[in-house]
Every structure is written in structure tokens, then in C-alpha cells.
Amino acid sequence: MLRKSLISAALGLTLLISGCSDTPNEQSTSPAAASEFLLSDTYGKPITVVKKGAAFDVKGHEGKVILFDIFATWCPPCRATAPHLTSLQKKYADELLVLGVTIEDDKTNADLEAFKTENQAEYTIVNSEENRPLYSAIASAIHVGQRFPIPLMVLYKDGKYLTHYVGATPEEMIESDIKQALGK
Numbered sequence: 001m002l003r004k005s006l007i008s009a010a011l012g013l014t015l016l017i018s019g020c021s022d023t024p025n026e027q028s029t030s031p032a033a034a035s036e037f038l039l040s041d042t043y044g045k046p047i048t049v050v051k052k053g054a055a056f057d058v059k060g061h062e063g064k065v066i067l068f069d070i071f072a073t074w075c076p077p078c079r080a081t082a083p084h085l086t087s088l089q090k091k092y093a094d095e096l097l098v099l100g101v102t103i104e105d106d107k108t109n110a111d112l113e114a115f116k117t118e119n120q121a122e123y124t125i126v127n128s129e130e131n132r133p134l135y136s137a138i139a140s141a142i143h144v145g146q147r148f149p150i151p152l153m154v155l156y157k158d159g160k161y162l163t164h165y166v167g168a169t170p171e172e173m174i175e176s177d178i179k180q181a182l183g184k
Helices: 002-019 076-091 109-118 131-141 171-182
Strands: 035-040 046-052 055-058 065-071 096-102 124-126 152-157 160-166
Touching (some): 035 131, 046 131, 055 131, 076 096, 076 171, 109 124, 152 171
Parallel strands (some): 065 096
Antiparallel strands (some): 046 055, 152 160
16 A cells, blocks of 8 residues: 555656656647747848648748758857858759758857858858747757757758758768759
8 A cells, every 4th residue: 555655656746747847848849730930041031931740841942952950150060061051052052942040049140140251151041039949840850859969950852851960961962862852
């Protein structure tokens, strides 16, 4: 009897504690949830990322390959990757959107523009309160956890997940996957 009481008390305490957790509820990060992330680039231009289930797409860029580059300005591999992403963005300008999503909450648009200049990052970088919910949702959808290494680059075509890369990745590898997605 005492054992059953102790087990019941432990279970009740566990449920009470987990119910008061400040961890986001499963509904907000579930791959099945549908939502929109209202972002803005460093010039203030609005960008809307649409999530439907585990699919992510960018309004106005339907049919393009979307490469989400989740990065930080202080990260050496992120800095090294930027010129390669620029090269791909230029080469596939009409078929690819590289979208840089910083994990840093305290960066100004001027800070990110300086990063772009210093690292030849000639692609769109978003700076918004919605960055964190977006990269958290992407990480959940591709099952890398919330403490993933950066850069984390994730490819989508027509909202469908294609692949992802962790860390500095050769441009040729990313380009091969872009070509495959485009049927080239």
C-alpha cells in the first residue's frame, strides 16, 4: 500500500512539475501545426514563411528552391560559408532563394549589413522576433533537436524538405542537391 502511494505521489508530482514547465507546448513546435512566420529583411522588407505540417515555403517564391541558412555572425564556419551561398544565389538567381536566419537576438540591421559586407553575403538575411520560432520549427521538423550546431542549412523545394547540412559544407555538394531539386 505504501509503495502504491509513493508511486502515485511521484507520478502526480511529475505531472505537476511538467505542467508548469516553461518549455513550449507541443502544439507550437509540432511538425503538424500550420503557421506563418512574419519576418523582415535588414532593409525592412516583409518576408512571410509559411509552414504547413513539416513543409516550409516563402510567399512570393513558390516553385523556387529555398535554402534556409541558420547562422550566427560570430561563427567562423558561418562566415566561411557566406561567399559560397552568395555564389549559388547568383548562379541560380531565378530558381533559388537563400534566406539567412540569424540565431542572435541582439543584432541590429546595421550589424547584419556589416556581416554581409565583411563576408560577401549577398543574399537576404532576416532580422526579426520571429527568427527564433522559425528556426526552432525547422529544427523540430527535421529532427535535429533545439541545440543544433551551426551553420545549419536546410533545403526545401515546393515546401518539401530535401536535405540539410551541418557545419561548413562544400559549395559543390549544395549545388549538386540544388541541381537535383531543379531537375538539372
